[in-house]
């Protein structure tokens with residue numbers, strides 16, 4: 288589809304273009320007024336609330352953008368859906384074990400998220416997975432004592448002791464052996480504290496899974512016991528007369544696994560280990576398949592950012608694969624544990640930021656009309672521009688590039704002046720624009736035109752930091768759905784890359800997916816003077832808050848928990864103000880009072896030198912103090 292400022296446009300076109308029907312299914316949509324809405328099922332009705340209205344309400348309450356919204360209803364729904372899907376598969380397959388989920392704390396440790404998971408989890412039997420001492424300290428305080436506690440990660444004696452105390456408090460707490468060194472320590476500490484632990488072993492399966500983490504799956508995964516190490520652990524348990532403690536087999540195939548066939552193969556291999564452990568005399572009873580349930584970030588079905596299955600088929604695959612492997616051996620169906628992280632929380636958070644301005648690579652028509660240049664390359668550019676329709680687009684673009692570069696060479700050599708260079712650059716832009724206008728917005732470019740879209744794209748400057756709020760876009764090229772929250776009755780006729788506020792050329796978003804095609808630019812609307820243009824980045828509740836950093840001292844954004852009400856309104860349940868500049872400076876060891884004192888001395892010196900008067904000194908110090916208390920992001 289070619290999008291120009293005159294294209295007829297409807298919310299339906301936007302739904303299709305931005306793929307919201309796929310990645311936003313049941314949670315986000317675009318209404319007839321062209322506004323993006325969040326939706327929740329309440330009292331058996333689907334309630335929609337417009338995001339522009341929520342953002343307006345938040346601003347009226349005094350919050351500036353950027354802001355991170357957490358949609359409590361979506362978090363609750365995703366936990367409930369996970370359990371319902373497993374329970375359905377279990378009933379359909381006459382599976383005799385049950386499903387026990389745990390949330391891996393590392394995926395989002397924020398208190399409001401963990402509290403909500405524990406609150407809803409209490410009714411579902413959902414527990415927590417802790418991968419470090421700090422996470423266990425947190426889990427022990429927050430998880431109701433009916434909850435399952437899975438301890439992964441390398442464990443020292445303090446970690447083990449706290450887990451043993453958790454066992455004494457009544458938690459069903461599994462110590463999952465990640466490395467050979469842990470077992471002797473666990474045996475020693477459990478004897479010392481007189482607690483019989485529940486033990487799990489994490490095994491390395493050889494199945495390699497596709498997706499972004501393919502290199503660390505299979506034999507090269509960093510965690511878990513190899514088959515020889517597993518045998519040694521079995522022997523150690525037998526010697527210590529603790530084989531009865533071994534009840535769980537753990538296997539994490541990888542995160543964001545796009546292909547269900549890989550999951551099937553990995554689960555089959557895990558079941559073989561499970562059967563062998565039973566044959567060795569371990570009682571077993573639990574099979575923990577870790578994370579890996581993918582989030583459909585793009586709706587494309589195949590790329591690493593999507594998946595070729597849905598939640599129901601995932602649950603069905605796990606349940607049937609386990610029963611098909613174990614039934615012939617007459618092994619009782621184990622309890623199925625999964626540690627879905629991103630699929631549990633990704634939906635529930637979205638970041639909203641405003642666009643502050645744009646750089647555009649537009650053509651100056653007057654300059655294009657100029658002719659009579661004696662330079663042959665400029666003449667050739669002019670002729671390319673005038674007769675483009677009749678020519679091969681890829682070839683024309685390559686020719687235009689070489690003419691433009693030849694003019695640049697002549698400029699460098701002092702043979703052409705600044706005016707000729709301007710005419711040449713402008714003609715090149717005109718040719719490139721003309722070529723681009725021939726290609727539909729959602730089409731991929733032929734090899735000769737690679738780079739064209741990127742070179743011609745506008746740059747929109749967003750009021751946010753990639754490194755603080757969306758670190759995975761920079762670190763692993765993660766694609767998150769991104770679109771304007773309003774104006775979906777107008778054609779998004781500009782092709783745009785997004786730059787953030789940091790002074791870092793990596794602080795950008797230039798990786799999008801439209802209709803299954805990965806591309807560096809996104810169609811957005813032209814900016815309107817004096818009016819806000821707000822973008823939302825969706826499905827970013829997993830890992831982003833935790834991994835975000837303070838590049839350029841942009842801090843945590845405001846974070847607000849939004850609850851949708853059955854009457855179609857919303858309320859803010861929790862409000863966490865973003866970092867102030869003073870707090871940020873404090874993280875990097877500057878004491879705000881010290882800074883004020885240093886500035887006071889400088890200002891006083893300036894008064895003595897008659898560079899400032901006393902009243903200006905006061906104004907400066909007040910302003911400086913106010914900034915220390917203020918938000919680190921751009922203020923209109």
Ligand code: PLP
Nearest residue numbers: 539542543578579626627628629
């Ligand atoms: N469990 C373990 C042991 C992990 O290492 C991870 C993440 O890599 C997870 C669970 C969560 O995985 P995901 O976010 O793909 O569900």
